[in-house]
Amino acid sequence: MKTKNTLFGIIALAVIMGCAGGAKPVTSNGGMTLDQAIKEASDEIDTTLSAGTKIALINFNSKSNGFSAYVLDELTTNLVKSKQMTVIDRKELNLIKNEINFQMSGEVSDESMQSIGKMLGAQSIVSGSLTKIGNTYRIVIRVLNVQSATIEVQYRADITDDYRVEELLITDTPPAYKIGDWGPGGGVVFYAENGQYKECSMDLGEYSWYEALRTANQYRGGDFSDWQLPTNNEFDLLYENLYKNNVGGFQSGVRGTYWAFGQYNDAFVSIFAFQKEEPLHMITNGKNDTYRVRVVRSFIVN
Numbered sequence: 001m002k003t004k005n006t007l008f009g010i011i012a013l014a015v016i017m018g019c020a021g022g023a024k025p026v027t028s029n030g031g032m033t034l035d036q037a038i039k040e041a042s043d044e045i046d047t048t049l050s051a052g053t054k055i056a057l058i059n060f061n062s063k064s065n066g067f068s069a070y071v072l073d074e075l076t077t078n079l080v081k082s083k084q085m086t087v088i089d090r091k092e093l094n095l096i097k098n099e100i101n102f103q104m105s106g107e108v109s110d111e112s113m114q115s116i117g118k119m120l121g122a123q124s125i126v127s128g129s130l131t132k133i134g135n136t137y138r139i140v141i142r143v144l145n146v147q148s149a150t151i152e153v154q155y156r157a158d159i160t161d162d163y164r165v166e167e168l169l170i171t172d173t174p175p176a177y178k179i180g181d182w183g184p185g186g187g188v189v190f191y192a193e194n195g196q197y198k199e200c201s202m203d204l205g206e207y208s209w210y211e212a213l214r215t216a217n218q219y220r221g222g223d224f225s226d227w228q229l230p231t232n233n234e235f236d237l238l239y240e241n242l243y244k245n246n247v248g249g250f251q252s253g254v255r256g257t258y259w260a261f262g263q264y265n266d267a268f269v270s271i272f273a274f275q276k277e278e279p280l281h282m283i284t285n286g287k288n289d290t291y292r293v294r295v296v297r298s299f300i301v302n
Contacts, residue, residue: 031160042078056122109186185222229261
């Protein structure tokens with residue numbers, strides 16, 4: 001009997017030591033708590049990225065601003081406490097967020113987040129998402145290199161649908177798109193009437209005419225393939241609804257000259273300049289000249 005008790009004691013001790021040795025903590029229904037997942041994700045970021053990496057927490061896609069804010073705030077707190085990363089102050093992000101009417105809970109394209117990361121001077125950017133799976137949620141937290149667009153960290157975990165998660169996910173009826181919102185393709189909405197919408201990407205760089213066409217054709221914001229250079233009429237809407245309201249982060253003057261959609265003949269192509277007074281339509285014969293590129297797409301919400 002003494003031998004049997006001793007054996008049971010050894011087995012129990014081994015189980016306890018195994019749990020203490022790094023196994024993921026779980027709740028009774030098999031999922032981690034939200035706070036446990038956030039802590040584990042921040043630890044993985046700390047151990048994967050080089051010490052001192054300048055990192056910006058940009059976006060978390062969920063149906064609730066409250067949930068998204070909680071995840072980003074807790075990640076920030078954990079990363080600041082560890083002192084391994086150089087975490088960009090959220091106040092700096094808020095300045096840019098206000099300028100382009102950025103929504104931290106919506107879906108934002110990698111290209112848009114990279115652009116924001118460059119504005120902040122970040123080396124890496126953090127984003128995430130929440131997906132419902134049965135009675136649990138799958139949380140994903142990802143770190144993207146700003147310059148190379150490579151994924152540096154991809155953390156995933158199932159979290160339990162407990163009281164805290166339920167409270168954070170309480171939200172009103174999903175809002176309709178309005179001018180200045182982020183659209184489904186990660187662009188800024190600049191037209192919204194009767195369920196018909198138009199969205200515009202962030203700046204994609206400076207290119208010659210043919211490079212601009214190729215850039216528009218290859219752009220896949222939100223995995224959509226219907227992006228194109230704006231027409232003159234669409235530039236009028238961009239000017240009136242975004243630029244004049246300091247939304248969208250548009251350049252102005254010489255730096256604010258963009259290719260438009262429209263080729264009049266072999267020599268003449270349309271460009272559009274954002275000015276402080278009035279927008280300026282121009283026709284140029286410099287197809288090898290370089291101007292800025294933004295692309296647009298239309299979509300419908302029933």
